[in-house]
Amino acid sequence: MKIIFASQNTGKVREVKSIFENSNFEIISLYDLGNNIEIDETGSTFSENAVIKAKTIYDYYKEPVIADDSGLIVEQLDGRPGVYSARYAGEKCTFEDNNIKVINELKEFPEPHKAKFVCTAVFYDGKxxxxxxxxxxxxxxxxxxxxxxxxxxxxxxxxxxxxxIAELSLEEKNKISHRAEAFNKLLAKLKRYFKI
Structure with missing residues (x-):
């Protein structure tokens, strides 16, 4: 069964495809479809943004969709960058720009700088x-x-x-990551949902 993954992020796509590779589901990304639909992530939570992405892509293709929203929550920064993780250093910023901004903001705080990655994964089939x-x-x-x-x-x-995490292999990362946990749980629920 084909499911569209509402992502153009090649790193995410690689991780999620590896989680689903031995299942009955074939993951097709927006990248695979040659489509770069701009989705306005207006939600105030990871859950809201993931649902916005899933519904937007479902409305476009009328096919089952999985989507996620994830980010970094830093305790000493009152939960920032949170839902703004991808664009924390401003529109069109790079990953490095975001990393530098977080490092600089934490300079005034004592170590350790406790943080967590959070990922919300959703499936939507129109119903x-x-x-x-x-x-x-x-x-x-x-x-x-x-x-x-x-x-x-x-x-x-x-x-x-x-x-x-950037020093770990993809296999090591997929054993512990927030995205792996969310999508492994989602895969288990989808197997029950489709009775396969």
Whole structure:
């Protein structure tokens, strides 16, 4: 069964396809479809934004859709960047711009800089919404390390690790990440939903 993944982010697409690869679901991304639909993420929570993405793409293709919204929540920054994680340093900013902004904002605070990644994943088929949440707790460090991953991965060290997420392999990341947790839970719910 084909499901459209409402994402153009190649890093996310690679992670989610690897989670679904041995299931009965074939994940087709917007990137695969050659479509870069601009979606206005106006929600105030990860859940609201994920549902907005799923419904927008469903309305366009009339096919079942999965979508997610995720971000970094830093305790000492009162939960920022939160839903603004992707564009924290401003419109058209790079991942590095965002990382530098977070590092600079934390300079006035004592270590450790406790943080967590949160991901809300949703499925929408025109009738029902199925939603799951994943979290990964850790801390923010002062310098970027590692070339794997994307986003805030180079400055985030998960609890129990001495490496940043960007220093882990995709296989290691998919065992612990917030996105992996959310999408593994979603996959389990979809198997029950479709009785497969």
């Amino acid at each position: 029902n919404i199925i939603e799951t949440v994943g979290e990964l707790k850790g801390k923010i460090i002062k310098e970027q390390r590692g070339n794997n991953g994307f986003g805030y991965d180079p400055i985030f060290v998960p609890d129990g690790y001495d490496k940043t």
